[in-house]
Amino acid sequence: MSPTSKAEWPLYEVFVRGKRGLNHVHVGSLRAADDDMALLHARDLYTRRNEGVSIWAVRSDTIAASAPDEKDPFFAPSGDKVYRHPTFYDIPDDVPHI
């Protein structure tokens, strides 16, 4: 197939929730013609080794992402504010997922 005759399928980002995981984790990208196909592809590419129990597939162009050149204004200001970490509490042993 010549490169000019082939419209490329849109890019999707794939998130898989593992058996042990509590949240979906980004595992990679793929191309698919539509949402249905994206789910099948995600299943075939990213859960072959029995990793997952749930999949999200999201069109990459619908994700709002922070820009690398805004890294400092976005993230540097929180770098020196250690008092925002709740390190002064005693967490009981039987409270999970903290």
Place this chain on the structure above:
Amino acid sequence: MTDEDLYVDGDGARWAFGTGFTDPLHGIDQTVPDGVDAEDLAACCLALGDDALVSAQRLAEWCTRAPELEEELALANIGLDLLGQARLLYARAGRADGTGHGEDAYAYFRDPEDFRNIRLAELPGGDFAFTVARLLVLSVWRLAVCEALATAPDPVLAAIAAKSVKELAYHRRWAAEWTVRLGDGTEESAARMRAALDELAPWLDELLSDSTAARLGAEPAAVAARTRLELFHVLADAGLNRSTDVSPLDTSAFLPGSGRNGQHTPHLAPLLAELQSVARAHPDASW
């Protein structure tokens, strides 16, 4: 990592490898139960195993040749599902026929006339549309058979069938989605899909009249009726039905003979030659 490690859902397991694998035959008595005709059981396992092995080989031929990376992996995954089914079925056949042969003896050391797969499975790949059409027909049929066999009187065959049902339901979904996509797509894709259906029509009768699993609970007429109905619905969604009647899947031009009796097309021998060459060159090798 050994197979046994993989089946254990231990704390040391790492997310990236997946965990909690299950052995479909865990804890099942391998003895052929009283009241089950061992010869029927062996024949059934061999036929379904050969269908799966030959189909898996045809699907594997798409490796490095599929139209998209993602579809290549999908086809390979489906092939590997079928290969797994073949392995379990061969092991059961070796037990039931009294030879004690292992899976390799069936896969690698039989000649084409000893294979019992239906001929549709061995036809050359053709284009992607033919692969989709054939997979749709075979997975719809095999799913109907395996659902019936999930309550077979032999507990091992029943367990293999129950495992296969989940895999085949996915194969059917994949093939049905592509059938609709191509049939209801462009003029070119619809024409190719129609050509693929024409190509496989003469081989349908062999499949729909197959009675290999009849004595183990898969009643041929019921399996055939369900296969026709499901294909009718998928082909209707794809705009590919030629008639509004469920029954005329065109099987009128059927070709006599049957792979179930060891009568095969010339396409099977080269397929097996490639599949078996390494094992036959090194008969005592282990892998």
